Amino acid sequence: MVLLTPGPVEIHERVLKALSEGIASHRSETYRNWHCEAVERLKRISGLRDGSVYLIPGSGTTAVDAMIYSVLAPGEKVLAYIVGEFGRRAVNTMKARGLNVRLLEEPWGKAIRIERLKEALEEDSYDAVFIVHNETSTGVANRTLREAAELVHKHGAILLVDSVSGFAGERLYMDDWGVDVVATATQKCLAAPPGLGIVMVKSDVVERIEKVSKESPPPPSINLSLYEKFLAKCETPFTPPVNVVRALVEALRLIEEEGGIEARYREQEMRASRFYSVIDAAGLDTLAEKSARSYTVAAVRLPEGVRAPEVKKRMAELGFEIAGGMGEYREKVVRVGLMGAINADIVEAAARSLVEIIQELSRG
Amino acid sequence: MVLLTPGPVEIHERVLKALSEGIASHRSETYRNWHCEAVERLKRISGLRDGSVYLIPGSGTTAVDAMIYSVLAPGEKVLAYIVGEFGRRAVNTMKARGLNVRLLEEPWGKAIRIERLKEALEEDSYDAVFIVHNETSTGVANRTLREAAELVHKHGAILLVDSVSGFAGERLYMDDWGVDVVATATQKCLAAPPGLGIVMVKSDVVERIEKVSKESPPPPSINLSLYEKFLAKCETPFTPPVNVVRALVEALRLIEEEGGIEARYREQEMRASRFYSVIDAAGLDTLAEKSARSYTVAAVRLPEGVRAPEVKKRMAELGFEIAGGMGEYREKVVRVGLMGAINADIVEAAARSLVEIIQELSRG
Structure with a gap:
């Protein structure tokens, strides 16, 4: 059976083998080397020169939750421009977080329209804008993130992107395009096993995360300020799926080897x-x-x-x-x-x- | 190198091999069979005859977060009787959840004392009591959970237990002892790879979780009411670490085979x-x-x-x-x-x- 679902996906035999290479303590040099390598390679792939990459035990949803709960504080105003089911879910997460959400929506099958975004940003002011890069429910790619980021910044907000099924498959250059935060996971285009959510943030977002964590701390398992503290030593605050991290490293090496x-x-x-x-x-x-x-x-x-x-x-x-x-x-x-x-x-x-x-x- | 850390632990070669048995969609019959088997075996081990077992992508901390955020609603009163670092962490989680926490604490190295619990429960009324079964930071086992549960129920509260490093190593019989909720993880006494938190709840707690989710929804990734919905078909709401679930099944089979x-x-x-x-x-x-x-x-x-x-x-x-x-x-x-x-x-x-x-x- 060939897995052609929207994730998990078929994984290379080298990646599968890496999974059972052995277990290691998450406080060992062995683990730290894997963690550092994964972070460095993810930075290269995402075009994030100046910022942090967090590996979070869990799923793509865990990554999106971590992004929303760690970057935004209750009461902040978000413009969510959504085009399908995963956008809707993120809006529910924002509501659970106590955010003040304004919804822009396109019919399923359509991409976001930059003119509508522009109008909305001119009408009101926001702390953040949320967009799904690649909407897994409809097979729609929003390929105007660069233009969106420009508008968002012009209006003093930051851009949060769910790229769970887009990352490493649909183009995205964080620093060059000005995309502030990206959430993804291992089991989609990265072609690694499921088990890890990934959140990448530009360096100025790190300060924001510290502030939010002090004022309205998220649940520890998705509190990115804790991940930031441990990132300095290439570790996670809580036990990571060490075998999955090892397998991710192999999947990332393959990307490089294949060009x-x-x-x-x-x-x-x-x-x-x-x-x-x-x-x-x-x-x-x-x-x-x-x-x-x-x-x-x-x-x-x-x-x-x-x-x-x-x-x-x-x-x-x-x-x-x-x-x-x-x-x-x-x-x-x-x-x-x-x-x-x-x-x-x-x-x-x-x-x-x-x-x-x-x-x-x-x-x- | 022999791993003698307090987790992750050495895992059997059959369990390691199961990790790379292959990838499967989490919406396939193959996965559902693994999930069902894991749940049934965990019920036998925990002595939970009437209740639900949730497999949550993440770590032990994810399981504790899921327990606290899904079972308790902001404003509820909790008595946290703690004896070390992991107890303290849970208290921080409770505060982040907006709970009204009263703290009872023993010096590091000591176990809880039933008389103190009794006094505290007589002084005030609580919605829930929280105890760490086996405090990983101090090497202390609280072996009076049965007596604690009796007292807690007598005073109309429920008992939440963090048994991350206790479960399957220190005795615990959920139904017989009346322990209402237990959080644990795969990489400790179960001797499976890290990657999954586990929360087990008695059936009347399921109703409570539904109510909490409606009134004060937790972040989706740790919202147990969503896990309950998918449990009926032996699935998880979000992509689980399928390879880790498969390995867990093997680790659970080994427990049975070894007596x-x-x-x-x-x-x-x-x-x-x-x-x-x-x-x-x-x-x-x-x-x-x-x-x-x-x-x-x-x-x-x-x-x-x-x-x-x-x-x-x-x-x-x-x-x-x-x-x-x-x-x-x-x-x-x-x-x-x-x-x-x-x-x-x-x-x-x-x-x-x-x-x-x-x-x-x-x-x-």
Whole structure:
């Protein structure tokens, strides 16, 4: 079975092997070397020259929670511009944190529009703006983060980005674009096992985190000011999944060996292009508007009468594990992950099988 | 190097191998089978017949955070009876949650005293009482949880227990003793890799969690009401560390194969007895009062002039990785983990080496 879900993804045998390389104390030199290497490599990938990278035991959701609870204090004003399920979830998290949230929303399948963001920022002032880089529920990539960051800064706010399924697959250059905070996880485009959330922050955000932690401390497990203290010695405040950290290091080495992050971006684009070509040629459509189709997660609309669970089942019989839609698209869409230790041929083969299955099912 | 830290611990080669058995989607039958098996086996070990077991991506701290934020709502009154560093940390978590905390504290090295608990409960009324089962910082086991639970219930409160380094090493029978909530993690006495927090709750606590979540929702990643919803299908709401869950299953199978949890308790007692015999014979003392010496973590006091970092270094040269003390005992105590895939002979050998090193260093 080839894992083509929107995460976890197939992982390279070297990464799998690294998982069981052995256990180590998280207060040992062995662990510290892994931790430092992971942080340095993540900085290179994210284009973060001046800032901190936190490895947080947990999932992508843990990373987003840590970002929201550590960077923002109750009562602060946030503009959340969301385009799908994971945006909605982040808004719920912001409400649980006691933030004053204004919501901007696009219909599922659409990307954010810079003009709407501009208008909203002109109408009112905010402490922060939140955007999902790559919306896993709809297969939409928001590729205007650079323009968004410029506007956000012009209006005195900071930009928080959920890039759980975008990071290392969809272009992002933190310092050059001015993206202040990014949350992601190991089990998507990084092609490592699940178990670690990652939050990357520019250096001026570190001060903000200290202040928030003093005034309205988040739960310790997601309190980034504690992670900052231990980062200096390449450790985490609480026991990390040491085996997963070791495996992440291997996955990061692979990125470099395969030509670096730019090569990885081109690989994702190529896989996506081959996938969408097959879909388009068959006259099928995606949930995402064409210009915003994600390079990491494809969401294919199913014709009337064809249901996602049946398509998933047939794909599994052919050896491809894919996912259904989310929310109101649960049965109307299938989602195919284009990430991980696979290649464009596998992606194209999956697309061809998917087309055949959908055509067969829609003929009844 | 033999890992004798208070976690992570040595893990059996079958458990290590299970880690890299492969990756699986957390929405697949394969994963669900692992999850269900882990939950069923954990119920047997904890003596929880009627209740829920939640597997939470993260660390032991994540489990304690999840317990405090999901079971208790801001403003509720908690009596925290603490005996060391991890108790203090939980109190900070309670304050971050906005709880009304009354603190009872014993000097480091002492166990809780049931008479003091009784007096405190008679003086005032509380929604909950919090106790650390096995205080990792001091090597103290609180073995009066049954009596504590009886008192707590008599006064209309519930008992929350941090058993991160106690669970599966120090006796605990949730239903029989009336312990309402227990938080633990994979990398201590369960001898699995780190990466998962575990929270176990009696069935009436599930209703409480629902209510708290509606009125004062915790951050999603530690919101147990979300975990409850997915538990019905043997899943987690957010991507779990699937490889760690698989490894946990193997670690739990080993407990059963080796004679079940009672045999594991006896094994820990035997290791502890052999360790403390060597220490006592050498005229050394533990931080813990004798009657409360933990079966899972031993904290040995160092004579004047002997410092923990030096003792750790010498032990490492002999192949034993141990830990220093915590807080004010940072340099005055060394802590030796008695947990994990080792045996009593290794523990005794470590104790003998420790004695020799301390004697040598104290001779100057």
